[in-house]
Every structure is written in C-alpha cells, then in structure tokens.
Amino acid sequence: MAIERRWLKIREAAEYLGVHEKSLYRACRRREVPFSKAPGVGLRIDKRELDALLERREIAPGELTMTFRKGEKS
Numbered sequence: 001m002a003i004e005r006r007w008l009k010i011r012e013a014a015e016y017l018g019v020h021e022k023s024l025y026r027a028c029r030r031r032e033v034p035f036s037k038a039p040g041v042g043l044r045i046d047k048r049e050l051d052a053l054l055e056r057r058e059i060a061p062g063e064l065t066m067t068f069r070k071g072e073k074s
Contacts, residue, residue: 007045
C-alpha cells in the first residue's frame with residue numbers, strides 16, 4: 001500500500017493542478033494558494049488545503065484564476 005504524502009513540492013503541486021511551476025509560484029506570491037516555507041527545504045503546499053481550495057473556489061484543473069462564489073470575500 002502506497003502512502004500518500006500530505007505536503008507537496010511546487011513541482012508536484014503544479015503537476016497535480018495541471019499548471020506550470022511558474023504559474024504556481026506566482027499564485028503563492030499573490031497569496032492565492034496557501035503554502036508553507038521551511039528554511040533549507042523551500043515551499044511546500046498542503047494537499048488537503050489545496051483540495052479544499054479547489055472545491056471551495058470551483059477551480060478547474062489547469063487554471064489558477066481564482067473565481068469566488070457569490071458573497072465570498074477575497
């Protein structure tokens with residue numbers, strides 16, 4: 001049985017989302033995607049938070065444009 005990792009590297013998260021790594025870095029810089037930064041390790045993205053973000057904001061795979069539901073604040 002394979003163990004699924006919770007924290008993804010930028011490359012892994014970009015592949016999971018179907019976007020380019022630079023697009024994901026930009027989204028992190030704009031605070032559109034939650035991330036954690038560890039000294040000497042780099043950026044990591046919590047897969048659970050990413051899944052929740054995708055569901056909550058109705059983002060289709062392959063796009064990072066954040067579209068909010070009616071009444072949701074940015």
